[in-house]
Amino acid sequence: MGAQDISWFSLVWALCFLIPILWISFKLELALNRAILISVARMALQLGFVGIYLKYLFLWNLPWVNALYVLLMICVACGSILKASQLKFTVFLPAVFFSMLIPFCICLLFFNRVIIGIDNLLDAKYFIPIGGMLLGNCLQSIIIGLSRFYSGIKKEEKVYQYALTLYQSRLLALKPFFKDSVIAAINPILASMATIGLVALPGMMTGQILGGSVPMVAIKYQIAIMLFIFYIQFFGVILSILFSIRSGFDPFDMLKQDIF
Amino acid sequence: MIQLQDIQLSVNTKALVTGLNLEVAKGEKLLITGESGSGKTSLFKAMLGFFPVQAGQILIGTEPLNPKTIRLIRQKIFYLSQDVDLRNDRTDLLVQEILLANHIENEWPGTTGPLMDLLNFTPEIWTRHVHDLSGGERQRLGLMIGFLLDRPIWLLDEPTSALDDTMKQKISDHILKLDKTVLIISHDSVWQRPERLKTYRWG
Structure with missing residues (x-):
């Protein structure tokens, strides 16, 4: 049906x-x-x-074509992230690319193999729609995380510099900005998980029910996908900030002015 | 202790200072005076690696200031910025975190003691957030952090500007007795004491 x-x-x-x-x-x-x-x-x-x-x-349904397609999606996502975060493309592209690729590969392959239990991990029917859903949701959180992190430091540069003198470590001086950015990026998915089913029925579940799945199957998929969206957002945001720090600061730990 | 050799600082293309040579010996106290906006704060920032030096060399101790030595140099310097730009957090948590980051144990000033008396603090200070403090309280909190960190070089940018006269006198007396190398930028007359500290006229 x-x-x-x-x-x-x-x-x-x-x-x-x-x-x-x-x-x-x-x-x-x-x-x-x-x-x-x-x-x-x-x-x-x-x-x-x-x-x-x-x-x-x-x-x-060729594995290499499917993998190539998903890689292309990641590249497009990187472009969207850097455009929306108003960060320089050439400076941050590697950091954002790998911060998406690493959690994406781990989450998607784990999802397909362990959760769904399919043998062909790159099966187009699962790999592409689930991959697309994970990426799409990861995008927004990384945009919030990166833009909040760099705009926060730019806005409170004096506080950051003062912290550098007091804490003896760049990472410790960056910690409050990092914390604030991760919380801002993760809050929407936490709110979404807390209200799902009460306020709105999620798109994937609706799609599956319309496609003929029984509601309980659709719900199990939805629970699993929500968890993996949360995982990929969490790790994506943390890695994107951590990977980008090397490109965003000069050897004196100052925020580079030409990254925006 | 501090050597500035032929320093040039500029903002965009406008030179703030050129050919600045200055030597401050260990334990010496130096008052830097000059017009507002003439680049005195930028010199402090340059010594901390926050402001680019167009020409010349800065030596802190025996270390020339460069990307390799900057963190080591920052560990030697206590800097009190004009606005004491501390993060907005509860004061006790903030100070404890700073002490922990500097591997300083058993130095927590507590609710009473000489440091609390010197800075005229009551225990209530530890329940407040930085943004709720007045300018004077913030300045005194900044100084307290400096006393606790006990670093050998102090760069103080208008350290008494928000304090009342009695407190200005008390704090300046105490700082001038410290066995530290201290550079002070100030327009306060309380620091005009040629018998206790040298004066460098900027610009």
């Missing part, structure tokens, strides 16, 4: 509520209409392409 298909004509109907939104936005002078239209168009186009190439990825 699969989900009821949506016709292309019906999908056009899904756009109808955009009309009052665009009108209200125009009347309130929110200057959002251009951004709304671009975002909707990009979402539709990007997902349209995903539909096309996922069809072939699932059809071929």
Whole structure:
């Protein structure tokens, strides 16, 4: 049993509520209409392409192609993170790339092998959608973590410098900024885990139920995926900050001014 | 103890100081005076590696200031910044953390004792957060940290600017008796004591 298909004509109907939104936005002078239209168009186009190439990825199901595809997703994610954090791409790319790749590989392979118990760890059916979900959720937390960390130090540079003189160690001087950034980055997923099922039904579970899974199977998947989203966010944020410190500071432990 | 050799400091392209030569012997006390904004604080910051030196060399003890020696040099210097830029935390936790980071044990000032008396603190100070302290209290807390760390070189940037006259006198008397090398930037007349400390006119 699969989900009821949506016709292309019906999908056009899904756009109808955009009309009052665009009108209200125009009347309130929110200057959002251009951004709304671009975002909707990009979402539709990007997902349209995903539909096309996922069809072939699932059809071929070649491990190296699947791995390559996920690597490409990580690279795109790195670009988005650094753009949103307003940090220099060339300086921080290696740090962000490895801080995503390491927890991602460990979490995803563990999830596929131990939790789901599949033999082909790179099976497109599991590797790509679960990988995409983990990456997508990791993205936001790393953006919050990195931008909070570097903007915090920039804003309170005197406090950081003073701490350097008192603590004898760069890591100890950075500790409060690090703590603050990790907490800010992790809080949304903690709140999300605490309210899931009460406030909203998660997308993966809804998708599985629509796809024909019995609710208990969907719920078990959802619990497992939420835990792994939390793990990858936690380690992703910590590693991204730790790996980036080497590039973000000069030999005198000062925050480099040309990293933003 | 401190040697500044042909130092040049600049902000953007504007030179703050050029060809500065200064030598401060161990235990010596030096008052640096000069106009506000003329770069005196930048000199202190340069000695801590926070401000780039365009030309010349800074020697602290026998160590030339460079990326390899900077952490060692910072361990020798107690710096009291103008605004005492301490992180906002409860004062007791903050001071304990600083002592722990410096591997200093059994030096916790407690609720009574000579240091608490000197700085005119009551035990209530240890229940407050840094941002709740007045400028004078913050300055005294900064000085307390300096006494506890007991480092050989002190760089004090306006250390008494927020204190009342009695406290200014008491603190300056105490600092001038210390067996430390002390450089003071101040506009306070309490430090104008040629018999106790040399004066370097900046600029």
